[in-house]
Amino acid sequence: MxxxxxxxxxxxxxxxxxxxxxxxxxxxxxxxxxxxxxxxxxxxxxxxxxxxxxxxxxxxxxxxxxxxTINVSEFYRNGSRWKILQEKIIPNLIANKKKIKIWSAACSTGEEPYTLAMVANQFFDLNQIEIIATDIDSNVLARAKQGLYNERALQEVPADIKKKYFTQEGTSFKVDEKLKECIKFKKHNLLADTYPKDFDLIVCRNVLIYFTEDAKSKIYHNFNQALVSDGVFFVGSTEQIFNPEKYGFKVLDTFFYQKSNF
Ligand SMILES: C[S@@+](CC[C@H](N)C(=O)[O-])C[C@H]1O[C@@H](n2cnc3c(N)ncnc32)[C@H](O)[C@@H]1O
Incomplete structure (x- = not known):
């Protein structure tokens, strides 16, 4: 060699x-x-x-x-997981709830929080949906706020959803302004900043793979503390948690963890 x-x-x-x-x-x-x-x-x-x-x-x-890491995002990334979120996780989670509070952590250019708003809107009016979308990078947050995407980012979006929430502008697609109103974009460093609280659902995908085991342990603990008592944590498709009970989670489905009191 x-x-x-x-x-x-x-x-x-x-x-x-x-x-x-x-x-x-x-x-x-x-x-x-x-x-x-x-x-x-x-x-x-x-x-x-x-x-x-x-x-x-x-x-x-x-x-x-x-x-x-190819530092891009897309709507409905790993579509089968979003199907589980919509068909199984959210219906169980919201049994007695009239509104939902969600955190999209490390949201990049916004495809993930907008997808969450589209999914949650199947169950709640937009004014009952509160989404905090955060990232460490101000540049991606500025693009997320703009809400303008190329067709490639939309390839997993179901046709009826595309029609309902996007308007074509030349070769780009613009997210519906009303959808934007339920999302607050903020700068937040998962490794250093104080975590916001009281979320029904936290989605953090395709960033934990960057972090050390120690850092991940702290993050899992912080996310657990940031959830309401039966809240759910949704991770990326290569990011299963080894030993979830150590952080106060039980497995609901692959890539979905529920806060629980052991
Ligand atoms: C690959 S993107 C994931 C986007 C989206 N969650 C998805 O799965 O499609 C990773 C994002 O993590 C962000 N990031 C990296 N380190 C971070 C940190 N310490 N705190 C918050 N966000 C971070 C990057 O800026 C980037 O936008």
């Missing part, structure tokens, strides 16, 4: 033990090309040197993770 190949393979192994992100599951040619170009831009002659720098410098690590 050439030194270069060995260097990259060792890097892949070390990144997996540090972040839980398995680079070997990504198409190697493209991934290696992207990471080599980032590494060269930061002027490290090998992946071994680049790794040593990454573990000491949070900013460098963040830049690397941004490059690794």
């Amino acid at each position: 050439s030194n270069e190949v060995e260097d990259y393979q060792q890097f892949v192994k070390k990144i997996y033990s540090k972040t839980g992100i398995d680079l070997s599951l990504y198409k190697e040619v493209q991934m290696k090309r992207r990471l080599t170009s980032l590494r060269n831009k930061r002027e490290y002659a090998s992946f071994a040197l680049y790794y040593n720098a990454l573990i000491k410098d949070q900013e460098l690590l963040r830049e690397f993770l941004d490059k690794v």
Whole structure:
């Protein structure tokens, strides 16, 4: 094996033990090309040197993770999970409720909170729905507030929902203004800021994979405290919680956890 190949393979192994992100599951040619170009831009002659720098410098690590994860969102991402949310989780959750309070944490450009508003609107009038949508990145929040999307972001949206909540403007699709009114976008860092409270549902998807086990433990605990007594926590499709009872959760369905008193 050439030194270069060995260097990259060792890097892949070390990144997996540090972040839980398995680079070997990504198409190697493209991934290696992207990471080599980032590494060269930061002027490290090998992946071994680049790794040593990454573990000491949070900013460098963040830049690397941004490059690794395709930092996009879409409406109804992993559609089968949203079906479960709509058909099973919400109907149980709202049995005696006249309104619903939801947190979309790490909401990126807004597709997730808008999807939540569309789903919740099947059960509640829009003025009975309160959604807090947060992200660490002000740029994505500004785009989320704008509510303008290309067709690709809408590919999982059912036709009737698309018709009901979007207006086409040229090649873009604009979210209905009324839907926007039930969502408050705010900057929030999951790793540092105080958590808001009293949510019936918290949705936090496709960001926890970036974090260390310690950080995730704290976040699970904080989310548990941020839920009402029977509240539900919905995670991303690679983000099952190992040992949910440790954080006061019981499994409701794959990727859905309910706060419970053990
Ligand atoms: C891949 S997107 C996920 C978007 C959406 N939740 C989804 O699943 O489609 C990850 C988002 O996490 C945000 N993020 C990263 N670190 C964060 C932190 N410490 N606190 C809050 N948000 C963070 C990023 O800015 C990015 O918008």
